[in-house]
Amino acid sequence: MVYAGAIMVLFLFVVMLLNLGRESDELHRFSTRRGLSFLLGGAFFAEMAYILTGFNGKAIAENGKFAFGTVEELGAALMKDYSFSFEMISVVLLAALMGALVIAKKA
Amino acid sequence: MQALLPLLILCPLAGSVIIGLWGFISKSFRHQESLIGIIATAAILIPFVILATVFLNYDGTPVTFEILPWISAGDLKVSFSYKLDELSLLMGMIVTGIGSLIHIYSIGYMHHDHGYYKYFTYLNLFIFAMNNLVLSDNLLVLFLGWEGVGACSYFLIGYWYDDMSKAAAAQKAFVANRIGDFAMLIAMFIIYSQTGSLAFSDLNIASSDVAFWVAILAFIAATGKSAQIPLYVWLPDAMAGPTPVSALIHAATMVTSGIYLIARMGPVFEMAPEVSMVVAVVAAFTALSAALTAIAQNDIKKVLAYSTVSQLGFMFMALGAGAYTTAIFHVMTHAFFKACLFLGSGSVIHAMDHMHTVEDPQDIRTMGGLRKYMPHTSTTFWISTLAIAGIPPLAGFFSKDEILGKSFANGHENLLYYFVWGIGVLTAVLTAFYMTRVTFLTFNGKERFPHGHHPHESSPLMTIPLWILAILAVIGGFLGLPEIINHGHLNWISHEWLSKVLGNREVHASFETELFLITFSIVVALFGVLLSYNLYKKHDLSGDLKVRSFFGGFYKILENKFYVDELYNLIIIRPFVWLGNYAVIPFDKKIIDGMVNGSGTIVSWSAERFKYLQSGLVSNYALIMVLGIIALLGYVIMG
Amino acid sequence: MELTHNIYSYLLVSAAIFSIGLIGVLTRRNAIVVFMCIEMMLNAVNLSLVTFSRMHNNVEGSVFVFFVMVVAAAEAVVGLAIIIALFRNKQDVDINEVNIFKW
Numbered sequence: 001m002v003y004a005g006a007i008m009v010l011f012l013f014v015v016m017l018l019n020l021g022r023e024s025d026e027l028h029r030f031s032t033r034r035g036l037s038f039l040l041g042g043a044f045f046a047e048m049a050y051i052l053t054g055f056n057g058k059a060i061a062e063n064g065k066f067a068f069g070t071v072e073e074l075g076a077a078l079m080k081d082y083s084f085s086f087e088m089i090s091v092v093l094l095a096a097l098m099g100a101l102v103i104a105k106k107a
Numbered sequence: 108m109q110a111l112l113p114l115l116i117l118c119p120l121a122g123s124v125i126i127g128l129w130g131f132i133s134k135s136f137r138h139q140e141s142l143i144g145i146i147a148t149a150a151i152l153i154p155f156v157i158l159a160t161v162f163l164n165y166d167g168t169p170v171t172f173e174i175l176p177w178i179s180a181g182d183l184k185v186s187f188s189y190k191l192d193e194l195s196l197l198m199g200m201i202v203t204g205i206g207s208l209i210h211i212y213s214i215g216y217m218h219h220d221h222g223y224y225k226y227f228t229y230l231n232l233f234i235f236a237m238n239n240l241v242l243s244d245n246l247l248v249l250f251l252g253w254e255g256v257g258a259c260s261y262f263l264i265g266y267w268y269d270d271m272s273k274a275a276a277a278q279k280a281f282v283a284n285r286i287g288d289f290a291m292l293i294a295m296f297i298i299y300s301q302t303g304s305l306a307f308s309d310l311n312i313a314s315s316d317v318a319f320w321v322a323i324l325a326f327i328a329a330t331g332k333s334a335q336i337p338l339y340v341w342l343p344d345a346m347a348g349p350t351p352v353s354a355l356i357h358a359a360t361m362v363t364s365g366i367y368l369i370a371r372m373g374p375v376f377e378m379a380p381e382v383s384m385v386v387a388v389v390a391a392f393t394a395l396s397a398a399l400t401a402i403a404q405n406d407i408k409k410v411l412a413y414s415t416v417s418q419l420g421f422m423f424m425a426l427g428a429g430a431y432t433t434a435i436f437h438v439m440t441h442a443f444f445k446a447c448l449f450l451g452s453g454s455v456i457h458a459m460d461h462m463h464t465v466e467d468p469q470d471i472r473t474m475g476g477l478r479k480y481m482p483h484t485s486t487t488f489w490i491s492t493l494a495i496a497g498i499p500p501l502a503g504f505f506s507k508d509e510i511l512g513k514s515f516a517n518g519h520e521n522l523l524y525y526f527v528w529g530i531g532v533l534t535a536v537l538t539a540f541y542m543t544r545v546t547f548l549t550f551n552g553k554e555r556f557p558h559g560h561h562p563h564e565s566s567p568l569m570t571i572p573l574w575i576l577a578i579l580a581v582i583g584g585f586l587g588l589p590e591i592i593n594h595g596h597l598n599w600i601s602h603e604w605l606s607k608v609l610g611n612r613e614v615h616a617s618f619e620t621e622l623f624l625i626t627f628s629i630v631v632a633l634f635g636v637l638l639s640y641n642l643y644k645k646h647d648l649s650g651d652l653k654v655r656s657f658f659g660g661f662y663k664i665l666e667n668k669f670y671v672d673e674l675y676n677l678i679i680i681r682p683f684v685w686l687g688n689y690a691v692i693p694f695d696k697k698i699i700d701g702m703v704n705g706s707g708t709i710v711s712w713s714a715e716r717f718k719y720l721q722s723g724l725v726s727n728y729a730l731i732m733v734l735g736i737i738a739l740l741g742y743v744i745m746g
Numbered sequence: 747m748e749l750t751h752n753i754y755s756y757l758l759v760s761a762a763i764f765s766i767g768l769i770g771v772l773t774r775r776n777a778i779v780v781f782m783c784i785e786m787m788l789n790a791v792n793l794s795l796v797t798f799s800r801m802h803n804n805v806e807g808s809v810f811v812f813f814v815m816v817v818a819a820a821e822a823v824v825g826l827a828i829i830i831a832l833f834r835n836k837q838d839v840d841i842n843e844v845n846i847f848k849w
Contacts, residue, residue, distance in 0.1 A: 003815075007785065007822050014826045015778060018833050033726060037772035040733050045765035047740045052757040052794075077805045078812065089816045096820030100827035106834075723845025729772055 108160065112172040115154045115199070116189070116238055122150025123231035130224030137224045144214035147227035151210055151234050155203035162196050167607070171244065178247070185305060190244035194608045197435065197600075198241040198367055201442050205359045206234050208572040212450050213351040215568030216457060226266060226349070233259035237360050241367060246295050246305040249368070253291065253332065256361045257284040263356065264348040273347040280341035287331020287338055291368075294324035307371055318378035325372055326386055329365030334416050335393045335423060340671055342416055346408040350453030353408060358415050358449050359442035366422045366438055370431045373609055377429065384523055387427025387514070391530040394420025396669060398537035402544070402654060403665035406469045407452045410545045413668075414495065415445060417534060421510050424531055428524060429612025430513035432601035436587045437510060439600075440502035443583050444491035447576035451488040454481065454569055455549060458562035465556055471545060472648060476554035480562045483570040485550040487577035492546045494580040496539035497632035505584035507535060508628045509601075512590070515624055516614040532631055539635025544650075547643045555648065591621045756797040763790035777829050777839040781822065788818045 078086050126143055129136045136143075161170055169192035176186040191199070210230065217226055236255025243249045258281075265277030295305065301317055302309055312318045329335070334342040345357050356362070369376065369386075376383055394417045401413035418441050425434035452469075458481060459468035467473070478485040494501035497508065511531050517524035556562075564570065588597040601611070616624075642650040655662045664670065720731075763786060770783030792811045799807025833839055 003785075003789075007819055010822060010826060011778065011782065014830065017830065018778075018839065020776070020778075020839065033730065034773055036730060037769055040730070040737060040772065041765045041769035043737050044733070044740075044768055045761055047737060047744060048761035048764065049758055050744060051740070052761060053754050073805050074808050074812075077809050082809050085813065089813055093816060093820055096823045100823045103824065104827035104830045718849040721847070721849045723848030725841040725844065726772060726775075733768060733772065 108157075108164075109170075109172065111157055112170070112189075112191075113174050115157055115242060116174060116187070116235065118150045118153050119231045119235035119238060122147055123228050123235060126224050126231065127228035130228065140214070140218065140223055143224050143227050144210070147231050148207055148210040148214070150231050151203050151207045154234075154238065155200065155207055158191075158196060158199045158203060161191055162200060165193075165196065182303060183299070183305075185245060185247045187248055188244050189242040189248070190307075191242065192608050193604050194367075194370065194435065195242045197439065197605070198363075199238065201439055202234065202237050202241060202360050205442055205446050205576070206237075206355060208575060209351050209355045209359075209446065209450070212354075212453070212569050212572045213349075215566045216351055216453055217349065222266065226263075229259055229262045229266070230352075230355070233263065233356065233361075237364075240364050244307055246298065246307070249371075250288075250291060250295065253328075253364060253368075254288060256356070256364065257281060257288065257332070260284070260345070260356050260361055263352040264345045266348055266352070270347075276341075276344035276347040280345050283338045283341040284331050287328040290324040290331070291328035294321050294328065297321050297324070310372065310374065312375055312378065315378050318375050319382060322372070322376050322379040322382035323385070325368060325375070326382060326389075329369055329423075330389070331365075332368075333362045333365030333419050333423070335365075335420060336389055336396075339393065339397075339416050340675060343409055343412045343668065346406070346412050350408065350449060350456060353412070354446045354449035354453070357412065358445035362415065362419055363422075363438045363442070366419070366426065366434050369423075369426050370435055370609055373431045376426070377610070377612065380521075383427050383429060384521065385427075387424055387524065387527045390420040390423030390427055391527045391534075392420075393417070394424065394534045395530050395537075398534045398541065399665050400668045401541045402537065403662060405472050406467070407455065407471050407474075407545060407549060408449075408469055410471075410541060411445070411448055411452060414448075414538065414542065417538060418445065418495070420534070421507060421531065424514055424527055425510040427527070428510070428513045428517045429614065430510065431609040432605040432611055433506065433509045433513055433587075435605055435609070436600050437506035439586075440494070440506040440580070440583050443502055443576055444494040444580040447487055447491040447573055447580055448495070450569070450573055450576065451484050451491065454484040454565040454573065457565055457569075458484075459556070462556065462560045462562055464560060471548045473556050474549045475552045475556065475647070476550070477562060478550040481550075481564045483564055483573060487570075487573040488546055488550065490577045491580050492542045493636070495542050496636050497535055497628060498539075498636065499629060500581075500584060502580050502582070502584035504628070504632070505587050505589065508589065508625055509587065511535070511628060512616065512621060512624050513614060515620070516616040517612070519614065519616070532627070535628065536631045536635040539632050540639045543636045543639035544643060547640060548648065552643065552647045589621065589625060591618055591625070753797060753801050757794055760790045760794035760797065763787075763793070775840050775842055777832070777841050778826075780841060781825055781829075785818060785822060788814060 126146055130143070169190050171188065171190045173186055173188035176184075178185040189195075210227075213226065213230065217223055220226065233256060236252045236259055238252070240249050240252025240256060243252065261277045261281040264280055265274045268274050268277075297317060298310065298312070298321055299305055301312055301314075312321060327338075331338040342357060342362070346353055348356075376386075397413045397416035397420065401410050401417065404410045404413065418437070422434045422437050422441070425431070425437060455474070455477060456468045458477070459465055459474065462468075465473045490501070494503040497504045499505075511528055514524050514528040514531055518528060587600040590598060642653060646653065658665065667673075767783045767787035767790060770786070771780055774780050774783065792814055795807045795811045795814070799805065799811075829839055832844065836843065
């Protein structure tokens, strides 16, 4: 909901504000950088897959029973154990807001 | 008294430092010649008085004292410790006694010289080093003194350093000494590795092979310091220094350090008889060739320089014959008359220089008849000449005769020593001849210098030391009367005094042989003197022409000192210079400079290549970051 | 309710989304698009965090997700502000044109 409501709208606003033309067709040009980027992305995925599946590269078929995490639990944790961080994060948001204002101000 | 003993070493050092620093700092002090002279002389006289007191109260046990610990590294423990036994007392008194006289003389001689204070700084420093050399009880402090006197010799020979040839002479002396020092160091290493100690009291080398090497190396060191073949070439050139320096360093003290060293290492030499033979033969040849060269020289100081080399050869002949006490005896008598001769020549040079009419104040061909104007100098010079020629009852006769006697006595065991004796006798004749020649041509005969001014006698500051030394040259010999008188019991110096420390080789000659030898020595000495005197009295300077015709073509070789310097230049110096130019310099320029410059070049070359990483393109930066992350992850996966 | 899914598939999906975002960051030239890809990467990480939280039955993973989201938002805000300022000076948001800091 944060994403749909806030961040995406923000992006839309910026795009509309900048009123850009069409981006040159980077993706259809062939260059070393593009090839290397794809390669690196693939390598990264391979490595992560290897690590995340327990360092043995095989996809694991495991059936597990899990406890269900409720929103209630999350809220309780936030307010009790992590209340200080919770407050600080709002300060971070405030700082970001002010920063953005300052940077994007018309000179 | 014990508390005053460190002054023996510290006084000269203090004198040198005080005069040096004060003169360096204060310009006005440099002109206070009397004050400087008094400080310098006192710094030497006080040690002499102390030594004389110890000498007079000596009861047979060596007096030891220590100033500072020096090295304490593992098993090697060396300190600045000194031992006054019979030998070092005698040497110490010679050094400080004659040193004081020469200091007094220098006050007069160096009057109005620009670097007056520097001169006395160096002179005191020299006595400090020499005291370390003769009074120490271990080889390392001796070596300190050894090097120190070499350095001071360099300073003092090159004292008038703005003259390039004098500076070159100083460098020659230093380099020649250095070669000897290298041999000495190796000898010390061997001694330490064999005995674990550098003290003289611990010097007993068991194996004769090791003793051979130690002895040979010590002798090489001695040839450097005491001017024997092959390292003697610096001594004639060293005459470039002021004459009192020549008297002190190159006649009485420094050049005797080699003899002192070998005397101390007597036991080692007795274990290696081949080395003793080498010593005797080299010494004999040195003595002879130097005497021959002296005949053809016309510079008064050069004659005395070669005479010194020759007399040093005599001392080494004594060492080679195992007569260590005799060598020291000759050191003492030689110090007396040679110092007197040098100081006398200084007086003459001073007078000739003041006349400002001759081109070279040291050339005897422009002297003559100075006896009239310089009675003191003349008389003392004649006394010393007769002493060195070996005319009894002057000092030189007793010591020289003992040397020849001991060499002859060795001949009984080893025929080589007869040969050595023969050369010694020949040299004695030549000595008498050339010394009479130079004295006569300087003081007697026609006056060959341009008239106008006339020379005048030097100040009492210079003549009184001359007289003291001349008197010592007269009576000094009585300390060592020959063996045949009262079975040697009147030979105080060898039998009563030095024999406690130095073990002479046991050689005996019969009474008749000794008597014959003594008479023979007197005859040949008189022969030399009278031959020379008559020749030059009749012909004056043209007597040289007779000598020239006697030697024929050989005379030219003598005049040019056997071309030794040219020979060394060809064989040794030129190859070294070539080696330097074609091997060492390219190595230094190309390889060492190349390495240093190369590291700079590599850095700048690689920087030129690496700068392109900073392309400014964000995508590239991101790419490289991701590359790094993947590599890191790969490393984690691998292990 | 019992879930018998294979938990690792969630992690693989997270890894895949992250890689795609990575390729996007390296390839695209428009700054705004690069930002969107960065957001994508952050979200992939969120997914992975939640997965682990469920796997280990631990609420802290979810709390962390919460904070990550807030920080992502803040970062997006500031970043976009910078892009706007950049656009004002250069009339172009191509990231490869911003290359004055080079040799």
